[in-house]
Amino acid sequence: MTRAPAPPQPEPLAPGEALRNALSLIRELRATGAGRFWIALVLLVLGSLTEGLSVLLLLPVLHLLSQSDGGLGRIELGQHHIGALNLPDWSIGLPTLLLIFVGLAVFQMLFNRGKSVYLSDVLLDFTNRQRLSLFRALSKARWDRVSRMSGAELEHALTGEIERIYMCAFYVLSILQAMIGLAIYLAVCLAISWPMTLITLGFGTVALLVMRPFRRRAARFGHRLQSRRMEQFRTVADFLGGLKSARASNREARHLDAFAASLDQTKHDTREFTRSNATGSGLFQLSLTTGAAAFIFLAITWAGLDLTRIVALLLVAMRIAPRFLGLQGQAQQLLVSLPAWRHVRTLSRKLTAAQDDSAGEATHVPPLARSIQLQDVSYSYEDSARAALDGLSLTIRAGEVTALIGASGSGKSTVADLLMGLIRAQSGTLSVDGTVLDAKALRGWREQTAYVAQESFLIHGSVRANLEGGAHGQLADTEIWHALEMANADAFVRELPEGLETRIGDRGVLLSGGQRQRIALAAAFLRKPAFLVLDEATSALDWQAQDCIAHSVKRIARSGTTVVTIAHRPSMVRFADHIYALKDGRVVEDGRGPELMARPDGTFRLMLQHEGYENVVPLKTGESH
Ligand SMILES: Nc1ncnc2c1ncn2[C@@H]1O[C@H](COP(=O)(O)OP(=O)(O)OP(=O)(O)O)[C@@H](O)[C@H]1O
Numbered sequence: 004m005t006r007a008p009a010p011p012q013p014e015p016l017a018p019g020e021a022l023r024n025a026l027s028l029i030r031e032l033r034a035t036g037a038g039r040f041w042i043a044l045v046l047l048v049l050g051s052l053t054e055g056l057s058v059l060l061l062l063p064v065l066h067l068l069s070q071s072d073g074g075l076g077r078i079e080l081g082q083h084h085i086g087a088l089n090l091p092d093w094s095i096g097l098p099t100l101l102l103i104f105v106g107l108a109v110f111q112m113l114f115n116r117g118k119s120v121y122l123s124d125v126l127l128d129f130t131n132r133q134r135l136s137l138f139r140a141l142s143k144a145r146w147d148r149v150s151r152m153s154g155a156e157l158e159h160a161l162t163g164e165i166e167r168i169y170m171c172a173f174y175v176l177s178i179l180q181a182m183i184g185l186a187i188y189l190a191v192c193l194a195i196s197w198p199m200t201l202i203t204l205g206f207g208t209v210a211l212l213v214m215r216p217f218r219r220r221a222a223r224f225g226h227r228l229q230s231r232r233m234e235q236f237r238t239v240a241d242f243l244g245g246l247k248s249a250r251a252s253n254r255e256a257r258h259l260d261a262f263a264a265s266l267d268q269t270k271h272d273t274r275e276f277t278r279s280n281a282t283g284s285g286l287f288q289l290s291l292t293t294g295a296a297a298f299i300f301l302a303i304t305w306a307g308l309d310l311t312r313i314v315a316l317l318l319v320a321m322r323i324a325p326r327f328l329g330l331q332g333q334a335q336q337l338l339v340s341l342p343a344w345r346h347v348r349t350l351s352r353k354l355t356a357a358q359d360d361s362a363g364e365a366t367h368v369p370p371l372a373r374s375i376q377l378q379d380v381s382y383s384y385e386d387s388a389r390a391a392l393d394g395l396s397l398t399i400r401a402g403e404v405t406a407l408i409g410a411s412g413s414g415k416s417t418v419a420d421l422l423m424g425l426i427r428a429q430s431g432t433l434s435v436d437g438t439v440l441d442a443k444a445l446r447g448w449r450e451q452t453a454y455v456a457q458e459s460f461l462i463h464g465s466v467r468a469n470l471e472g473g474a475h476g477q478l479a480d481t482e483i484w485h486a487l488e489m490a491n492a493d494a495f496v497r498e499l500p501e502g503l504e505t506r507i508g509d510r511g512v513l514l515s516g517g518q519r520q521r522i523a524l525a526a527a528f529l530r531k532p533a534f535l536v537l538d539e540a541t542s543a544l545d546w547q548a549q550d551c552i553a554h555s556v557k558r559i560a561r562s563g564t565t566v567v568t569i570a571h572r573p574s575m576v577r578f579a580d581h582i583y584a585l586k587d588g589r590v591v592e593d594g595r596g597p598e599l600m601a602r603p604d605g606t607f608r609l610m611l612q613h614e615g616y617e618n619v620v621p622l623k624t625g626e627s628h
Pocket of ligand 1: 150151384385387391409410411412413414415416417418
């Protein structure tokens with residue numbers, strides 16, 4: 004079982020980097036929509052400020068009860084001054100007060116419900132935006148880069164990590180809300196007594212500074228958690244990808260052990276973090292309680308405040324302390340999930356930087372009429388010392404079947420990728436009907452191409468859904484059956500329990516390899532492309548089925564589809580109109596079948612001889628084996 008190289012792991016987030024990442028997240032949140040970030044923030048702040056409002060209203064009620072002789076008297080507040088704050092002179096009856104109390108609770112409930120829904124909408128839109136932008140970047144990135152990336156890493160980024168980004172955004176908003184709330188309460192505190200405000204601020208700041216080691220620990224834990232999750236994703240992907248061969252040689256236990264070990268490590272790390280988190284919160288709470296005690300002591304002995312002010316200050320302090328506590332807790336939680344944001348952002352940037360220059364607006368390419376030409380092309384894969392193609396030229400004539408043959412690694416698939424415009428040669432040109440295709444035209448060109456590979460991709464759906472997936476518009480049953488017949492698939496589809504409506508399992512797992520290939524071929528035929536590439540597309544079929552498909556391919560070519568077939572078996576090559584033999588990225592032989600058969604040591608002749616076709620001349624149109 005092969006394992007894609009693990010992407011290099013970044014370092015845990017340093018404080019400066021964490022701040023930069025949090026700021027970039029805020030920028031992205033703001034970009035979610037006109038003012039929605041600010042509305043969400045205002046709602047959060049209002050929600051937190053009105054949290055205790057109805058409870059606070061109980062104070063005058065209690066005051067009223069203590070003043071009255073048990074009847075429904077009026078509460079007389081009179082004119083009060085708390086520092087620079089002037090409370091209005093008003094009186095209110097108990098029933099009104101209780102009604103206001105209930106009314107406030109109802110308002111609060113409705114407000115909180117609306118706030119939660121709005122916040123969830125903003126966060127979901129933000130996460131979906133990130134998901135779509137990553138998806139878009141992935142679909143527009145150069146094929147040679149994407150094909151080298153680890154599928155598990157991409158899957159992890161698009162699913163698991165995006166969920167954690169939701170939490171990142173939530174914690175960032177919570178921190179901002181706590182900071183704004185804190186500023187408002189400090190302003191109130193300031194109106195009552197500025198020395199006590201400074202003391203409160205000092206206590207809180209010192210407590211936050213003292214807690215720095217706990218935040219660093221959270222950052223380290225977040226980093227470890229990120230690596231472990233990635234590891235688990237890869238283990239599961241490897242296990243599922245190679246399930247059959249693993250089970251065939253009793254190697255599933257190894258995957259299980261690796262998975263269990265990773266889960267154990269995650270559990271161990273999480274327990275450590277929870278312990279550290281709880282210790283941190285406990286210490287923080289303790290320091291705030293000590294601070295409150297010192298606060299009262301100083302307020303009475305040093306600042307000499309009267310009781311009304313002390314009570315007012317304490318009420319405000321009771322709202323300030325949880326905010327400091329919340330800031331610490333939210334910062335820790337943010338640091339745990341922030342590596343997911345960093346990873347998705349880095350990945351998105353990497354993919355955007357590797358954007359295919361044909362990814363923009365497409366230029367229309369007129370339907371293929373005469374030929375596709377590669378002229379003197381050279382191509383080297385990234386980090387590869389050897390050129391995959393080296394000054395190669397060839398011409399694919401429209402309406403013909405052209406075969407590419409050659410030893411493994413000679414460059415056949417690379418030629419196919421160039422012909423389809425999936426990759427661009429470092430030098431040389433690709434032209435269609437004499438026009439050299441630039442980046443924009445390459446995209447337009449791909450409107451006319453279709454590709455069937457050895458490992459065909461089928462969706463988890465019915466045969467019909469798989470066939471209709473690649474076609475333009477609705478298909479009539481007669482058309483579908485005709486394509487199935489051409490792909491030599493009609494007989495087995497008829498025998499399926501529900502015919503066309505039979506579900507074929509995840510990636511067509513309920514079909515045999517050869518049946519999967521034939522469904523993929525039928526789907527390609529239905530698409531009616533101008534240019535069709537078959538890259539070992541019938542490798543899982545027996546020779547009779549291959550011969551049958553060879554004739555269909557020939558018919559398709561005659562009806563206007565230009566076909567390139569790549570195969571190691573003669574049955575999918577010998578019917579071709581023109582054959583190119585490749586070696587080390589160059590064309591070493593080309594011509595019509597009979598011409599090549601006449602060359603005693605030619606690649607084509609050797610290929611046919613090796614497979615027992617020694618005395619068989621290449622097929623002419625309409626011939627069968
Ligand atoms: N994604 C890649 N990254 C690096 N090198 C690659 C990549 N794909 C192919 N190569 C190299 O390029 C050369 C040509 O490969 P290519 O797949 O075109 O050969 P091929 O003739 O189609 O082989 P096969 O018959 O085995 O499919 C080989 O040396 C191969 O190792």
